[in-house]
Amino acid sequence: MTDAKDILMEEAVPAAEVxxxxxxxxxxxxxxxxxxxxxxxxxxNVRKRAATDVLEARQYAVASFAREMLGVAxxxxxxxxxxxxxxxxxxxxxxxxxxxxxxxxxxxxVKKIAVKAGEALNPEHHQVMLEVPSHDIAAGKIVAExxxxxxxxxxxxxxxxxSVAKAPEAQA
Numbered sequence: 001m002t003d004a005k006d007i008l009m010e011e012a013v014p015a016a017e018v019x020x021x022x023x024x025x026x027x028x029x030x031x032x033x034x035x036x037x038x039x040x041x042x043x044x045n046v047r048k049r050a051a052t053d054v055l056e057a058r059q060y061a062v063a064s065f066a067r068e069m070l071g072v073a074x075x076x077x078x079x080x081x082x083x084x085x086x087x088x089x090x091x092x093x094x095x096x097x098x099x100x101x102x103x104x105x106x107x108x109x110v111k112k113i114a115v116k117a118g119e120a121l122n123p124e125h126h127q128v129m130l131e132v133p134s135h136d137i138a139a140g141k142i143v144a145e146x147x148x149x150x151x152x153x154x155x156x157x158x159x160x161x162x163s164v165a166k167a168p169e170a171q172a
Contacts, residue, residue: 068104072097105150113149113160117142125149127159134165141165 075097082090102112113125118137121128129146137143142162149160 065104065108068107069101072101072104075100109153110157111151113151115142115145115149115160115162117144121162121164125151125156125159126162128164129161130163131166132163133168135168137165139165139167 075093079090079093079097082093105111115126119142121140121142126142126149132143134143141164143165144163145160146163147161150157
């Protein structure tokens with residue numbers, strides 16, 4: 001027959017193991033809590049850095065474009081400072097500045113919409129400003145471009161303003 005003292009002694013050993021296991025589990029739990037806190041803090045830091053990067057990208061997205069445009073602005077200032085009486089030099093300078101501006105715009109993906117007299121009206125790229133009677137061009141076709149239109153990487157930036165032909169009015 002087993003004595004009560006023997007039963008207590010048998011249970012005392014597993015109880016010590018349970019206490020040791022519980023302590024080990026607490027240490028492991030505390031380690032995981034620490035890792036979770038650190039991961040949450042790192043995620044918050046990444047979120048803040050990303051928000052800062054997005055803000056800076058928005059603010060300085062046009063920096064390289066603006067830097068290029070400064071050269072055009074400088075050329076225009078020089079043209080305006082040219083002495084009077086030298087209109088040919090002034091005109092040549094303005095022509096070169098306009099060409100430089102067009103090159104910069106194209107380098108940044110801004111393309112002029114090509115418009116030719118007699119071509120069909122494209123409502124996605126052309127805005128009709130007026131109708132003019134024409135014997136030479138069919139009704140509804142473009143007569144002239146009034147203001148250039150542009151696309152930015154294929155997306156409409158500004159529609160070309162055009163005049164279109166209409167049938168001439170009958171003489172009574």
